[in-house]
Amino acid sequence: MFKQKLEKxxxxxKSTCTALLxxxxxxxxxxxxxxxxxxxxxxxxxxxxxxxxxxxxxxxxTSETDAVEITYNGLGYGEALSYAQYPSASYxxxxxxxxxxxxxxxxxxxxxxxxxxxxEDTMHFVxxxxxxxxxxxxxxxxxxxxxxxxxxxxxxxxxxxxxxEVPLDVYYSKTDETFNEAILFDTANYQTxxxxxxLEQGSYIFYLTASGDTDVVFESEEVAFSYSAQYLMAIRExxxxxxxxxxxxxxxxxxxxxxxxxNAQAQVSFYNAIGLADEYFPEYQGEVDVYLQGTDNDPVAQxxxxxxxxxxxxxxxxxxxxxxxxxGQNQSLLKNHLLSLPENSAKTVFLYGDEEYVDEDGxxxVDEDGxxxxxxxxFTVHSLVxxxxxxTGLYSHQVMLVNLIDDELYSAVNAYFVRSxxxxxxxxxxxxxxYADTDSLTLNNNTYEVYLTAKDNSSDVILASxxxxxxxxxxxxFLVIEEDDNSPTGFSATLLAQHLLTNSE
Numbered sequence: 171m172f173k174q175k176l177e178k179x180x181x182x183x184k185s186t187c188t189a190l191l192x193x194x195x196x197x198x199x200x201x202x203x204x205x206x207x208x209x210x211x212x213x214x215x216x217x218x219x220x221x222x223x224x225x226x227x228x229x230x231x232t233s234e235t236d237a238v239e240i241t242y243n244g245l246g247y248g249e250a251l252s253y254a255q256y257p258s259a260s261y262x263x264x265x266x267x268x269x270x271x272x273x274x275x276x277x278x279x280x281x282x283x284x285x286x287x288x289x290e291d292t293m294h295f296v297x298x299x300x301x302x303x304x305x306x307x308x309x310x311x312x313x314x315x316x317x318x319x320x321x322x323x324x325x326x327x328x329x330x331x332x333x334x335e336v337p338l339d340v341y342y343s344k345t346d347e348t349f350n351e352a353i354l355f356d357t358a359n360y361q362t363x364x365x366x367x368x369l370e371q372g373s374y375i376f377y378l379t380a381s382g383d384t385d386v387v388f389e390s391e392e393v394a395f396s397y398s399a400q401y402l403m404a405i406r407e408x409x410x411x412x413x414x415x416x417x418x419x420x421x422x423x424x425x426x427x428x429x430x431x432x433n434a435q436a437q438v439s440f441y442n443a444i445g446l447a448d449e450y451f452p453e454y455q456g457e458v459d460v461y462l463q464g465t466d467n468d469p470v471a472q473x474x475x476x477x478x479x480x481x482x483x484x485x486x487x488x489x490x491x492x493x494x495x496x497x498g499q500n501q502s503l504l505k506n507h508l509l510s511l512p513e514n515s516a517k518t519v520f521l522y523g524d525e526e527y528v529d530e531d532g533x534x535x536v537d538e539d540g541x542x543x544x545x546x547x548x549f550t551v552h553s554l555v556x557x558x559x560x561x562t563g564l565y566s567h568q569v570m571l572v573n574l575i576d577d578e579l580y581s582a583v584n585a586y587f588v589r590s591x592x593x594x595x596x597x598x599x600x601x602x603x604x605y606a607d608t609d610s611l612t613l614n615n616n617t618y619e620v621y622l623t624a625k626d627n628s629s630d631v632i633l634a635s636x637x638x639x640x641x642x643x644x645x646x647x648f649l650v651i652e653e654d655d656n657s658p659t660g661f662s663a664t665l666l667a668q669h670l671l672t673n674s675e
Contacts, residue, residue, distance in 0.1 A: 206258050206290030209314060212242070213250040213295065213421065215333040217409040218564040219302035220614075221246050223278065225264040226256065230283060241275070244268065247561055248406060253293065253423045261286040263296055265307060269565065269614055271598060282307040299333040299361070299406070302564055310363045320398035324371045327400045332358035334405055334416065337381040340364075345373045345392045357381050358405060371395055376403060376429070378416055388416045390429040391513075399423065410560035410670040411435070411514055413484075436511035437482040438462075439558075439669045442474040443522040443574050443652050444503065450549035457497035458521065462490040462509065473497045479518075482669040487513040492553060494521060503551040516558035516670055518648065522574045522606070523551045554606050558668040559646040563612075567646050568668075569601070570610040574652040575633075575661065577605035580624035583633065583651050585609075587618040594621055601649075615640045622651050622663050634663035645670075 212224040221244025228238050238261065242251055263286045266278035281298070282305060288294055291314045300306040315327050330340050337359045341352035352375075356364045372395065378388035395401060402421045408414055414434035420427040440460055447454045456476045459469040462485065470483045474497075488511060494504035504521070511517065525547050559568040573583045587599040599618075601609040622634045633651060645667035654662035 207255050208258050208288035208290055209253045209255055209293045209423075210286070210288065211251055211253040211293060211295050211421075211423070212245065213297045213404065213419075213426075214245045214247055215297055215299040215404065215406045216302045216305060217247050217407045218562050219247060219281075219298065219305070220244070220267040220269075220563055220566045221612075222281070222298060223266045223268065223273075224251065224296065225266070225275075226254075226286065227262050227264065228259075230262045230264060247409075248417065248419060248426075248428055250419070250421050250426045252425075256288045258288055258290045261288060263309070265296075265298055265305075267565070281305050284309070293400075295331075295363075295402070297331070297333065297404075306361065308361055312363065312366070315366070315400055317398075320368070324398070325368045326371050326395045326398055327366050328355075328369055328395070328403065329366050329401075330355060330358050330364040330403045330405070332360055332362060332405045334407060335360045338387075338405060338416075339379045339381050339383070340403070340405075341377040341379070342369075342374045343377070345375055347375075349377050349386055349389070352377055363402075366400075369395070371398065376418060378405065378418075388414070388418070388431045389433055390418055391432055393420050393427060393429055395420075408434075408514065409562040410516060410558075411437075414514055417514075430512075430514035432513055434487065434514040435484050436487040436513065436515045436517070437484050437669065438470075438509070438511060438516075439482050439518045440471050440474055440480045441518060441520045441648075441650065441666065442476050442478055443520055443650070444551055445476060445523065445653065446525070447503070447523055447549055447551070451496060451501065451503070453499050453501055454496050454503075458503060459495045459497045460519075460521075461493040461495070464491060464493065469495075474521075477664070479666045482516070485511060487511050487515070492519065494551060494553075504553060507553050509553075509555060514560075516560060516668075518556055518558055518668070520554040520556070520572060520574065520650070521551065522554065522652070523549055524576050526550050552606065554608075556608055556648075558670065559610075560670065561646070562670070564642050566612050566614045567640050567644050568610055568612050569647045569649055570608050570668075571601040571603045572608050572648055572650045573603040573605055574650060575605060575624075576653070579653075580626070580633075581605070582624065584623045585649060585651075586621045586623070587613060587638070588621065589616055589618060594623075613640055615642065615644070620649070620663070622649075622661075631659075633659055633661040636663065636665075638665065 214222050223244045225241040264283045265281040269279045292311050295310040297308050339357050340355040343352040373392050376390040377386050404419045406417050408417045414431045418429045457473045460471040462470050471480050490509045492507040492509040495502055571585045582604045585601040586594045586597045588597045603609040618638045620638050623630045623632055648666040650664045
């Protein structure tokens with residue numbers, strides 16, 4: 171039995187939900203008030219939540235269409251809606267997620283519901299935070315400011331919200347200053363919306379420290395405040411990088427800008443899919459060494475065997491030159507490829523090779539002597555750099571298809587994720603990627619039969635198939651399809667858990 175406890179304060183209406191719900195609350199009736207209009211905005215700060223569907227309704231229980239009954243598209247972690255305008259009156263809000271194909275309300279999994287008293291010229295900021303299984307939903311109310319002095323004196327309005335249970339001191343400085351010159355905005359306690367302050371328009375850097383401490387645990391990128399508007403800086407969890415625990419969002423009425431810690435390390439992993447090279451490089455025995463700052467430095471990963479996916483290499487953020495050598499040899503397979511690792515990024519480099527016809531004079535003819543055969547073939551190693559998903563969903567997970575099959579064989583590969591009630595032709599979830607390209611989607615937890623197919627003239631052929639189970643313990647996945655002489659079909663598919671930086675690494 172779900173019980174909801176409401177605590178009303180001048181600035182906060184807070185409801186707590188201790189479990190995911192699939193049943194509805196009995197709602198109270200609403201009343202109309204034509205005294206003016208108020209504003210509503212929703213923000214998802216629950217790091218392991220699926221996309222959250224937000225609804226504002228006059229009466230959640232009626233099946234008839236109310237005068238006001240609006241449902242917004244699902245929002246992922248760290249996303250916020252643009253503000254919406256509503257007549258001042260009594261409403262209800264509802265938070266849910268789509269755990270099946272149907273988007274009908276009766277088929278949604280309900281997380282939380284509660285009253286929403288919309289008052290004139292007031293912003294009602296609805297926030298979900300904490301673990302989605304113990305979701306905390308709060309409604310913060312603050313006045314919409316229309317101050318002529320803001321335009322006259324080039325000021326903007328700023329509030330701060332902390333969605334972390336740890337109290338944090340919030341500082342700010344101009345962009346040409348350091349923390350030594352920073353000014354304390356205030357101490358931000360958990361779920362406390364700080365009072366509005368007016369600052370001069372311009373660009374700022376924000377800093378976080380533990381309450382009462384002077385050691386900086388977060389330094390933001392430069393962020394601009396260019397208008398005499400209302401802004402809110404929201405502190406939330408960084409779920410993918412335990413060495414940099416916080417993120418900040420600059421939220422305006424219509425937009426959101428995510429800010430990472432400028433000092434946050436980056437991470438990169440490597441997958442070796444370089445086959446066939448022994449025909450061209452006799453020294454190649456299926457292992458490579460990877461260097462990030464030139465071969466005068468130590469390799470960041472050594473003896474990566476074919477089909478091996480390395481652990482994350484934690485590195486300072488920045489731009490690097492990627493070099494790949496035959497393991498234990500001084501022979502280069504790939505040199506001076508750009509690898510850009512922004513702060514707080516997580517990337518995977520897929521190393522692969524293919525045979526290319528040599529056209530020495532560039533005339534498009536690879537049979538210069540006219541004997542009906544290609545004059546020369548060379549083997550070239552390439553790198554495909556992709557971003558790991560940094561979401562840590564509990565009920566849904568990203569799957570990214572990585573196609574490493576030469577387009578001389580097939581122009582594209584399709585991946586179908588077939589549930590027990592479906593066939594390939596009726597499957598709702600599918601991906602398609604050309605050679606050395608990717609495609610991704612988010613799948614709800616379920617058991618899937620996965621089929622990878624390609625078009626052979628007018629026919630579809632199955633390159634690989636297997637069962638995939640996604641549950642609450644699963645990670646985001648890479649689905650890599652590549653040539654494999656040891657497979658009956660000549661191809662193999664591999665699932666790789668996408669790496670994220672955790673305390674254990």
